Amino acid sequence: MxxxxxxxxxxxxxxxxxxxxxxxxxxxxxxxxxxxxxVPDAPANRLEVIGILHSYGEVLDAYSRNLIFIADHQFLELFPAFKYFNGEITLGKWLRY
Incomplete structure (x- = not known):
């Protein structure tokens, strides 16, 4: 054999x-x-795939919210040191930071 x-x-x-x-x-x-x-086409398999896609959608939603926050609050700040001046840019404050 x-x-x-x-x-x-x-x-x-x-x-x-x-x-x-x-x-x-x-x-x-x-x-x-x-x-x-x-996977074979069966109701249980469809529900499992839908559940996976739903959980992945929640992760993508949180990721997109994070990217939007970064774009709105951090990305366009070309000189982040200016946020410490509170609108008053003086030589003394500049030397301190």
Whole structure:
């Protein structure tokens, strides 16, 4: 009895795997190469993907708010030392800072 060999890897990430791992991943790779989805279309899978996208959307929302804050309050301050003068730029204050 001879051992069956795994098919030649069609993707670069299969090349470093053992033959058993390649056999286990072969149906997924074939489905993806044929234009199918990574996970089967099922209600539970759809809800999981929607949950992942929702949580990623919250992260992107916080990131965009942070960028807007930086743009409004920090990015356009060409000389941040002037914020310490409170509108009165004198030589004494300039030498102190």
């Amino acid at each position: 001879t051992a069956t060999l795994a098919p030649a890897p069609s993707c670069f990430f299969l090349a470093g795997l053992s033959p058993l791992e390649q056999l286990q991943l072969a149906p997924i790779v074939q489905r993806l190469e044929a234009g199918g989805a990574l």
